[in-house]
Amino acid sequence: MSFPKLRSHLKALSVDDHIISGRKGNNANVKNKIVIPFLQTLGWDLLRDMDFNHLGLDIVLFSQGNPAMIVEVNSWDDKLDNDLHQYLEFGYRLNCPWVFLSTGRENAFYCALLDQHDFAQATPLLEFSLEDLIGRSGSTIFNNLSSLMGKKDFFKKGGRLYKGVSTKLGEQTIEDAQIEFVKTASQRVRGDRTRQLTVESFLSHLQHHSRQVSGALVYLHHKMVNLLPMNKRLSIRYRNKGVGLEYEMAGNPAEDLLPLFDVFPESGRITFGQESWKKLNISITTFEQMKALSRQAESFAWAREVGTVLEKALREIKRFR
Numbered sequence: 001m002s003f004p005k006l007r008s009h010l011k012a013l014s015v016d017d018h019i020i021s022g023r024k025g026n027n028a029n030v031k032n033k034i035v036i037p038f039l040q041t042l043g044w045d046l047l048r049d050m051d052f053n054h055l056g057l058d059i060v061l062f063s064q065g066n067p068a069m070i071v072e073v074n075s076w077d078d079k080l081d082n083d084l085h086q087y088l089e090f091g092y093r094l095n096c097p098w099v100f101l102s103t104g105r106e107n108a109f110y111c112a113l114l115d116q117h118d119f120a121q122a123t124p125l126l127e128f129s130l131e132d133l134i135g136r137s138g139s140t141i142f143n144n145l146s147s148l149m150g151k152k153d154f155f156k157k158g159g160r161l162y163k164g165v166s167t168k169l170g171e172q173t174i175e176d177a178q179i180e181f182v183k184t185a186s187q188r189v190r191g192d193r194t195r196q197l198t199v200e201s202f203l204s205h206l207q208h209h210s211r212q213v214s215g216a217l218v219y220l221h222h223k224m225v226n227l228l229p230m231n232k233r234l235s236i237r238y239r240n241k242g243v244g245l246e247y248e249m250a251g252n253p254a255e256d257l258l259p260l261f262d263v264f265p266e267s268g269r270i271t272f273g274q275e276s277w278k279k280l281n282i283s284i285t286t287f288e289q290m291k292a293l294s295r296q297a298e299s300f301a302w303a304r305e306v307g308t309v310l311e312k313a314l315r316e317i318k319r320f321r
Contacts, residue, residue: 030104043151067096092185205265216303221308
């Protein structure tokens with residue numbers, strides 16, 4: 001697809017009719033109607049290059065048999081950087097430092113080589129909106145995107161993306177940054193396979209946080225445990241990075257457990273499984289309250305607010321299903 005055809009396609013989209021359709025904009029519509037055509041126009045082939053639901057990720061782009069870019073798609077009204085650290089962590093699992101995030105409306109491209117020690121503070125290499133792409137400067141913007149994200153010249157030595165990342169790294173060479181990334185990825189993958197979080201290790205991860213943040217995370221852990229009796233389909237899981245609340249859909253195998261809420265003690269962050277909550281059909285008001293909450297632990301007052309919204313959402317599962 002050429003860029004003029006892509007722009008015509010995007011201009012023809014009606015957000016209300018084609019993306020939202022009387023409900024919250026869902027990531028399936030955004031992915032199929034906006035993100036995939038965009039990637040195809042950048043030269044990525046639907047059949048040869050795109051793998052869907054790879055390790056639970058929306059799209060992984062492959063080049064010469066290796067993961068080249070992680071593509072995560074959120075719903076139209078979501079905040080673009082929700083759970084950013086989690087997406088960049090997947091880069092370690094795939095040994096792939098490139099992450100593209102999109103809500104359809106807003107888009108950003110990240111490189112984990114630049115933020116290896118603090119993913120939560122990562123800044124994008126570039127950002128653009130759908131409005132930018134279909135506007136007067138759309139051709140210029142797309143040419144810029146193509147030189148950075150297009151398959152033909154993606155991260156080739158001497159190319160624009162390669163030079164841009166090298167400049168941002170400063171004194172560290174890009175080769176050294178890649179070696180560091182690969183070493184860290186190998187260590188984390190080995191740890192992921194052998195280490196599972198326990199209540200004791202959960203508490204040990206809190207030691208570097210302030211008393212307020214530690215208290216907030218402990219409160220949320222207890223809150224999840226105390227909420228289990230509300231619904232027999234709820235369960236708690238302990239993994240290598242965090243502890244989470246899951247919901248088992250009636251009649252579905254355990255592999256279809258819906259992730260509802262996670263606490264990550266080391267980073268001091270939380271996540272809500274927004275797509276899961278949509279499937280459980282909670283009220284729009286509660287969903288919006290959930291989206292508005294800070295994902296970074298702040299204080300005990302913040303934790304009480306998070307716990308209140310979580311409990312409210314769980315009660316609505318029983319009410320609406």
